[in-house]
Amino acid sequence: xxxxxxxxxxxxxxxxxxxxxxxxxxxxxxxxxxxxxxxxxxxxxxxxxxxxxxxxxxxxxxxxxxxxxxxxxxxxxxxxxxxxxxxxxxxxxxxxxxxxxxxxxxxxxxxxxxxxxxxxxxxxxxxxxxxxxxxxxxxxxxxxxxxxxxxxxxxxxxxxxxxxxxxxxxxxxxxxxxxxxxxxxxxxxxxxxxxxxxxxxxxxxxxxxxxxxxxxxxxxxxxxxxxxxxxxxxxxxxx
Numbered sequence: 001x002x003x004x005x006x007x008x009x010x011x012x013x014x015x016x017x018x019x020x021x022x023x024x025x026x027x028x029x030x031x032x033x034x035x036x037x038x039x040x041x042x043x044x045x046x047x048x049x050x051x052x053x054x055x056x057x058x059x060x061x062x063x064x065x066x067x068x069x070x071x072x073x074x075x076x077x078x079x080x081x082x083x084x085x086x087x088x089x090x091x092x093x094x095x096x097x098x099x100x101x102x103x104x105x106x107x108x109x110x111x112x113x114x115x116x117x118x119x120x121x122x123x124x125x126x127x128x129x130x131x132x133x134x135x136x137x138x139x140x141x142x143x144x145x146x147x148x149x150x151x152x153x154x155x156x157x158x159x160x161x162x163x164x165x166x167x168x169x170x171x172x173x174x175x176x177x178x179x180x181x182x183x184x185x186x187x188x189x190x191x192x193x194x195x196x197x198x199x200x201x202x203x204x205x206x207x208x209x210x211x212x213x214x215x216x217x218x219x220x221x222x223x224x225x226x227x228x229x230x231x232x233x234x235x236x237x238x239x
Contacts, residue, residue: 001029001030001031001032001155001157001182001183001184002029002030002032002184003019003021003027003028003029003030004027004028004029004030004129017152017185018152018185018186019184019185019186019187020187020189021134021186021187021188021189022188022189022190022191023134023135023136023137023188023189023190024083024133024134024135025133026131026132026133027131027132027133028097028129028130028131028132029129029130029131029132029155029157029184030128030129031124031128031129031130031157031182032128037124037125038123038124038125038159038160038161039121039122039123039159039160039161040121040122040124040157040158040159040160041107041109041119041120041121041157041158041159041171041173042094042119042120042121042122042130042132042155042156042157043109043114043117043118043120043155043156044056044090044091044092044117044118044119044153044154044155044156045114045117045153045154045156046114046144046150046153046154047152047153047154047185048144048149048150051144051150052113052114052115053114053115054115054143054144055115055116055117055118056091056117056118056136056143056153057089057090057091057118057136057142057143058073058075058085058089058090058091058135058136059091059136059137059140059141059142059143060142061140063077063078064076064077064078066089071087072084072085072086072087073085073086073087073088073089075135083135085135086106087106087169088106088107088108088118089118090106090118090119091118091134091135091136091143092132092133092134092135092155093120093132093133093135094120094122094130094131094132095122095130095131096123096124096127096130096131097127097129097130097131103122103123104121104122104123105120105121105169106118106119106120106169107119107120107121107169107170107171108169108170108171109170109171109173110170110171110172110173111173111175111177111178112174112175113175113178121160121171134186134188136188137188137189137190138150138151138153138186138188138189139151139189151187152185152186152187153185153186153187153188154183154185154186155183155184155185156181156182156183156184157182157183158173158177158180158181158182159180
């Protein structure tokens, strides 16, 4: 399992292992070689042994207020934007990419090694990737992030032998699932702190934060067409 390279580079692989990911930005997770069938569970857990049974969840902070409305958790950001989290206070969201008809639903898992953790059940048939974003940074004290060693989380994926029309939203998993888990170390950050020039494998180019800044600004400009955005990005990438 890995993060795919793409035009919008909101992550960086570090030398010591964790993938640095920018909060509130979508990344694409590749499951590797398919084909895949059935359903998978997707969850987020701690890496430190003394934190494994502590549930990672969306954090309430001065600039991002957590509240509930109509049975759903929501975040009010400092710019007054509202993020809909869903029925569980989970720190990430995930959805299918290739198979638009694929079903996914919120779930609460329990596994002896990790205790309770929030996640997604997804129909993975006909696809090898899914889209992922995080709403909470790893440094939040409520998730133990006041200590640097607790800021690396594991994104975990495991197969589930179940029918997607099952109405269940809570799943007790036995220890045998430990051997089936694939994991990816993640650290979520509010801002990008990696090198201003990020090496790309796409056409051997290098994309600077000038491109990053333009894309962030362009997202708020509905009058600019996607084709025009791409042309400007290509021009900036050649500088």
